[in-house]
Amino acid sequence: KAADSAATARLPETYHWLLVPEQMTPQAPVGWQAVKLGSSDALAVRVSKKLRSDETLVLSLGATILRKHLDDVPLWRGDHVAVKQLIEDFARYLYLPRIAGPEVLVQAMQDGVALLTWHSDSFAYAESYDQAGGRYRGLHGGQVVTLSEDSAGVLVKPDVAQHQMDAETKPAIPPEPSEGGLTGVGPGTSGGQSGQGTGTTTGGGSPTKVAPRRFYGTVVVDPARAGRDAGRIADEVIAHLVGQLGAEVTVTIEIQANLPSGASDQLVRIVTENSRTLKFTSLGFESE
Secondary structure: OOOHHHHHHHHHHOOEEEEEEEEOOOOOOEEEEEEEEEOOOOOOHHHHOOOOHOOOOOOOOOHHHHHHHHOOOOOEEEEOEEHHHHHHHHHHHOOOOOOOHHHHHHHHHHHHHHHOOHHHHOOEEEEEEOOOOOEEEEEOOOOOOOOOOOOOOOOHHHHHHHHHHHHOOOOOOOOOOOOOEEEEEEEEEEEOOOOOEEEOOOOOOOOOOOOOOOOOOOOOOHHHHHHHHHHHHHHHHHHHHHHOOOOOOOOOOOOOOOOOOOOHHHHHHHHHHHHHHHOOOOOOOOOO
16 A cells, blocks of 8 residues: 555656647747656646746737737738637647737737737727728727627727728818918908908907917826726827827837836846837836
8 A cells, every 4th residue: 555655646756748849930840849847746837837937838928929920920811810710829820829828818919909009019909890891890099998708809900990090080171261361250451441340350450379389298107007098098188189180299108117126037038028029219127
């Protein structure tokens, strides 16, 4: 009986080699990598720890990284790809990142749609596609959306989404002023004669009001809800400004983080790589 117990206790130690399938590109052959497991934890725990330490099991996927895979493979089906189809792709193809579960991909999709720079760095989302009308229903870009692995919507190529948004949101064209000044109703001079009615004010009246030509604003957002707040700012402020004829709008995001316990090497690497991918113009960690 003691021998049986000893054999049972040592049996898990027999399984200490992990065989990991890998494929670098869709055209490359499938290979197998043998990885030796350590520790005395349960087999599933040892496997998970090893895959995470080797970065072959992804617990968090950046939205810009997802966009890169969509473009490079490509994973688009025409001008869009269904949420369910994309989740199936990541579960099936070895050349895509090995994510811990569909919730990782869902979060990456939500983050990508909420990006203020979605047009250049990520993608848009639509609740459905009207095949007959050739347009997307419930189109969102730069907005916070809630998705799940059962969502029936689609991710949309940013240039296609932007084209539809521009076509459906035409800015109002201001009326052209008449020659000789501003048109108005009331007393004024027209052609050197005084009178009442509709005419052009050429002088002697109230000074012309100069319209504001510049806007600036600064706001502090909750870091735990940055995506939501950024989406509201984009909808309720930025969208009105960019809709003006000839407007030039610049949006700058500044991040400051104090880390009392210090940043780990992994945190420094992840934040730095993601910042560079998102085309930060300046970034860095400081010791003091």
